[in-house]
Amino acid sequence: GAIVGSAIVKIIAKYGKDVLLTKILFNRITFNLYKKLNIPVQIKNEQRHEEWLVVEKIPHSMRTPLTEKEKQEVVDFWGICPASFVEYEIYKYFRGFDVRFMPMSIYLPLITRRINDYQYTEIMEHKSLFGYLTNGVVHFPHCYFRTVHGEYYASNMEQLSFDQAIAACLDADRFVIKDSLGGSGGKGIEILKLEGKTSVEKADIIKRSVAQRKTDYVVQEFLYEHDLLKQFNQTSVNTIRVQSLYLNGKFSAVTIILRFGGEGAEVDNACSGGVAVGIHPDGTLFEYGYDNQANQYDRKGNIIFKETKLPFIPDLIKHVEEAHKHQFPLCKYIGWDMIIDRNGKPVCIEINSCQNGHLTFQLSAGPTFGERTQEVIDYCKTKKLYFNKALFKY
DSSP states (O other): HHHOOOOOOOOHHTTOOOOOHHHHHHHHHHHHHHHHHHHHHHHHHHHHHHHHHHTTOOOGGGGOOOHEEEEEHHHHHHSSSEEEEEHHHHHHHOOOTTTOOOOOOHIIIIIHHHHHHHHHGGGOOOOOTTTHOOSSSSSSOEEEEEEETTTTEOOTEEEOHHHHHHTTTTTTEEEEESSSSSTTTTEEEEEEEEETOOOHHHHHHHHHHHTTTTEEEEEHHHHHBBBBHTTTTTSOOOEEEEEEEEETEEEEEEEEEEEOOOOTOOOOOOGTTTTEEEEEEESSSSEEETTTTTOOOOTTTTEEGGGGGOHHHHHHHHHHHHHHHHHOTTOOOOEEEEEEEEOOOEEEEEEEEOOOOOHHHHHHHSTTGGGGGHHHHHHHTTSSSOOOOTTTTO
């Protein structure tokens, strides 16, 4: 109250005769002050919300309570108390207690907003700009056209009319259309299969599809996967998620995950019915995979996970390392969604610098940052938290 009162006195002294300007300045000061004071509330709301999203579908029977000693170890290790210990109880049930497991209520917002400062990194996730802004080592799907702020651009960012953008697609039979902002869990992705259609029919179908989009979007080539990936699910695009850490000048592929879709699905996300299986750096799969309800699998059909090896993984890790160091050094922690195409070439579908998905990945492959967890905590303690959520979020 004293701060606001002091501000009012200064405003009146300088702009007293201009009532409208006085009101504007007063409202702005009051709003900014309220926003600053409200940040702890916003953080707690986000912690609770993100935890709920992670655990809502997992049965209570799949939890092993922590002892009071273990709870204190968590608080001492991270320097913060999670929204609850439910995620730790789930990890303990499946994998035993390990203080390095990271619940979402710690990761968001208190780790991720420090390890990657969103004001520098969020634009790199914009799917319409991704392949254009970051040309270099990593390969991307061919872009037929993209929209940015409601306008149309070719792959090289030459501006197009809407009709020119549609015409750029007509020589292909399959397309992937993605929302450029805010998509997660496979939402906002559509695959158009237009084999046997005339150019006029293709144009009509594409126009009807994009007319439903309410945000920026990108129209990309459909990628045909290597048989070693396709064997896990014939209908979905199955990806390798490489979560890489480039911190203090050192690179690590801290977590590697195979993701494949559920029966009949076209996307591989766990929250859309898919399964995540951890991969060792030599390409050998972990023994078990998990879906977002924490159902455990040791095989897919006749494929027994622990007996399966993907020989391209070591080279893929080297590819991601070079790309992270030379194209994305501002992002300390990146989740790369990669495929190996039918010619054996690695292709990056998208990157995730904000929310990398954690519960199914940690169940599959262990604590996110592994041996570097303490290093991540120490780094984040040196960075100021910029929390820019809207006031009335959630």
